[in-house]
Amino acid sequence: MLVTMKELLDEAHIGGYAVAAPNVWDEFSIVASLKAAEELNAPIILDYNKIMSDDIMRFGKIAIMLSESAKVPVAINLDHGRSYDICLQAIRAGFTSVMIDRSTLPYKENVKEVKEVTEIAKRLGVTVEAELGHVGQGSNYAQDGVNALTDPMEAVRFVEETGIDALAVAVGTAHGAYKGTPHIDFERLKELRKSVSIPLVLHGGSSTGDELLNKAVECGICKVNLSTDLLVAGTETFNECMKDEKMGVMFFAQQAFIQGFKDKLCHYIKIFMSDNKA
Ligand SMILES: [Zn+2]
Numbered sequence: 001m002l003v004t005m006k007e008l009l010d011e012a013h014i015g016g017y018a019v020a021a022p023n024v025w026d027e028f029s030i031v032a033s034l035k036a037a038e039e040l041n042a043p044i045i046l047d048y049n050k051i052m053s054d055d056i057m058r059f060g061k062i063a064i065m066l067s068e069s070a071k072v073p074v075a076i077n078l079d080h081g082r083s084y085d086i087c088l089q090a091i092r093a094g095f096t097s098v099m100i101d102r103s104t105l106p107y108k109e110n111v112k113e114v115k116e117v118t119e120i121a122k123r124l125g126v127t128v129e130a131e132l133g134h135v136g137q138g139s140n141y142a143q144d145g146v147n148a149l150t151d152p153m154e155a156v157r158f159v160e161e162t163g164i165d166a167l168a169v170a171v172g173t174a175h176g177a178y179k180g181t182p183h184i185d186f187e188r189l190k191e192l193r194k195s196v197s198i199p200l201v202l203h204g205g206s207s208t209g210d211e212l213l214n215k216a217v218e219c220g221i222c223k224v225n226l227s228t229d230l231l232v233a234g235t236e237t238f239n240e241c242m243k244d245e246k247m248g249v250m251f252f253a254q255q256a257f258i259q260g261f262k263d264k265l266c267h268y269i270k271i272f273m274s275d276n277k278a
Pocket of ligand 1: 080135175203204225
């Protein structure tokens with residue numbers, strides 16, 4: 001069933017677990033994500049990123065159709081919406097949540113642009129996620145892993161001034177594969193958890209490591225975004241299948257992709273302790 005992301009995250013907040021948010025872009029990645037969630041009876045957030053597929057209306061139709069018939073609660077979220085317009089498009093396409101990411105702007109401008117989105121989204125019953133501090137790229141980890149981490153006192157102000165429902169925090173993770181060893185500033189995360197009243201989101205889950213991710217959830221993270229690891233797992237099983245003389249046709253390879261993606265996501269759902277929480 002289709003629900004808002006706020007419902008899922010508020011329950012995770014109380015229950016002490018995190019909902020997995022895989023990046024999805026088409027029917028196959030959605031099916032793989034829903035299969036994993038149903039297999040483990042877990043809530044799930046379908047995280048759509050415009051970089052991976054441009055046709056947001058088409059995506060919305062497919063995602064809504066598949067989510068409505070799912071046996072577990074599903075939220076459809078816009079990942080890293082960079083403008084008011086793209087957030088409005090996502091709302092028109094039927095998403096139940098949007099992330100407005102203006103985290104590279106100075107504080108005041110970030111607040112102003114996020115507020116514009118929360119004002120309209122709240123009236124329409126759509127959840128809003130925003131980012132303070134900035135989660136960078138794993139390929140530039142020496143700088144991005146320590147620069148622009150979220151300040152707990154500023155985070156309190158940001159949540160009050162914007163009226164958002166979930167806050168993405170920069171505590172040491174980064175997007176994509178890491179060049180170097182990932183580390184998380186757990187003291188900062190604990191401080192954020194103590195001072196901020198809404199659910200916290202961790203971006204850049206891939207290749208951070210099971211132990212660090214599990215500890216981050218225990219310290220108060222309620223949503224973990226995943227992309228690279230699921231893509232790599234799906235691509236590996238896809239390629240293996242294509243090499244097989246008897247199985248090397250698109251139909252079987254697509255099923256193999258779904259299987260590899262799904263298995264990896266199941267692994268993470270357990271790490272995030274959201275299995276049997278649907
Ligand atoms: Zn992200």
